[in-house]
Amino acid sequence: MAEPAFKPGAAVRVRDLPVKGHMRTPAYVRGRRGWVERLHGAFPNPERLAYGADGLPAVPLYLVRFPQSELWSGYGSAGDSLVLDIFEHWLEPAEV
Amino acid sequence: MAMRAMHDMGGLPAGPVERDEHDPSHAERRVDALMNLLRARGLFNVDEMRRTIESLPPEIYERHDYYERWLYTIERLLIEKGVLTAQEIEARLAADG
Numbered sequence: 247m248a249e250p251a252f253k254p255g256a257a258v259r260v261r262d263l264p265v266k267g268h269m270r271t272p273a274y275v276r277g278r279r280g281w282v283e284r285l286h287g288a289f290p291n292p293e294r295l296a297y298g299a300d301g302l303p304a305v306p307l308y309l310v311r312f313p314q315s316e317l318w319s320g321y322g323s324a325g326d327s328l329v330l331d332i333f334e335h336w337l338e339p340a341e342v
Numbered sequence: 343m344a345m346r347a348m349h350d351m352g353g354l355p356a357g358p359v360e361r362d363e364h365d366p367s368h369a370e371r372r373v374d375a376l377m378n379l380l381r382a383r384g385l386f387n388v389d390e391m392r393r394t395i396e397s398l399p400p401e402i403y404e405r406h407d408y409y410e411r412w413l414y415t416i417e418r419l420l421i422e423k424g425v426l427t428a429q430e431i432e433a434r435l436a437a438d439g
Contacts, residue, residue: 265345268393273346274353296393298386318353 250306251334256282258310259340260332268296271336279340280312283329291333306334348403349396370409377412386419394418 252258262276263269270292285308290301314326366374380386395403395415402414420426 262344265347265350268389268396272352273344273350276344292389292392295387295389298390301389 250285250288250308252282252285252306252308252337252339254282254284257340257342258282258308258332258337260310261336261338263336267293269293271332272330274317275312275330275332276336278312278316280310280316280330280332283309283311285309286331289333291335308332308334308337310337347396348398348400366409373409373412373416376416380416380419385423385425390419391415394422 257279258281259279260271260276263271265273285306288304288306291305292301295301308331309329310332311327311329313324314321314328315324317328377391381388381391395411398411398414398418403411406414417431421428421431
């Protein structure tokens with residue numbers, strides 16, 4: 247597996263890649279900022295598996311925590327957060 | 343605003359979540375069994391299944407329920423993989439009248 251680009255605690259922003267075919271990054275999180283909780287490991291890319299390919303090389307998959315206030319304007323409870331599994335090619339470094 | 347596919351509904355305005363449960367019908371159980379058997383046979387993987395269900399024509403996706411979408415997806419994948427032809431499926435449906 248390739249060396250993971252992000253370490254736990256890293257601030258990341260979800261890339262707004264064009265929608266085509268199958269992807270597992272929901273629209274509401276694209277362009278939003280979160281923090282890497284942990285690395286799950288590396289897994290075959292589902293966007294390639296979806297067309298019958300082997301999905302290799304495996305892509306690092308992270309658990310990313312998003313404050314709800316980063317996702318929804320006017321969200322009321324400051325301490326609430328959401329965690330999502332996001333593949334590495336959807337992430338870029340973010341400013342804190 | 344991010345582009346979103348038809349099924350990607352998170353955060354869109356919606357009414358209250360319908361929480362009523364129902365026991366699966368016999369037909370729904372059969373669709374579930376068929377999907378699982380075809381996947382167990384290695385005919386397609388879960389991501390191919392998802393890609394297919396997410397690319398159903400909107401008029402089909404919007405108007406049908408969970409297992410009906412699965413049934414359309416199975417039909418499309420069987421045709422895509424060359425197991426059946428659309429003509430064979432139509433002929434059998436016509437014969438069953």
